[in-house]
Amino acid sequence: RKEVEQDPGPFNVPEGATVAFNCTYSNSASQSFFWYRQDCRKEPKLLMSVYSSGNEDGRFTAQLNRASQYISLLIRDSKLSDSATYLCVVNRGGATNKLIFGTGTLLAVQP
């Protein structure tokens, strides 16, 4: 079983749609959580950190359920420019703070 699991998609949605991505992690000692966005053939870029209380940044809402070891990302009013791969990322914690990446979920927003 992978340490961080995501539905690879693709998610094909029309502009304006709301789309939700889910992610589960297996290491209960994981300390911090992020969503990154990766465009084709580019490096990942931080979209947002994820907190237990839930957090929102414009059209993006992230939530964390530590008991279920589950992370989500909700995108409202999808734009064409949201098309990318969304990576669920978990920090293992400990002395080295390693980031472990999910396989990513591909989102394609259609006009």
Added chain:
Amino acid sequence: GAVVSQHPSRVICKSGTSVKIECRSLDFQATTMFWYRQFPKQSLMLMATSNEGSKATYEQGVEKDKFLINHASLTLSTLTVASAHPEDSSFYICSARDRARANYGYTFGSGTRLTVV
């Protein structure tokens, strides 16, 4: 802030040659940097953790004699792919974190696309 510069962005080399990739933190000091590899349509796989002034820590299955890491200063880590072969062709990415901006997560270099022919 928190910029990581990676160079070169693209390398094409012959089988058997060694390739050196540099990763620099431009506006912060990074005692730890991470090296990842990404094959097409796959996620980033952590290869090793680079520690300033000490030996790198390699993930299981990564050959330390094949992927040589040097972290000689607080702003520079290098990855050398020794005697590269076609199966080493991949997208290599480094990352680092500015501890002063911990909530901003990790910053990634722009990646190096290595093609071994």
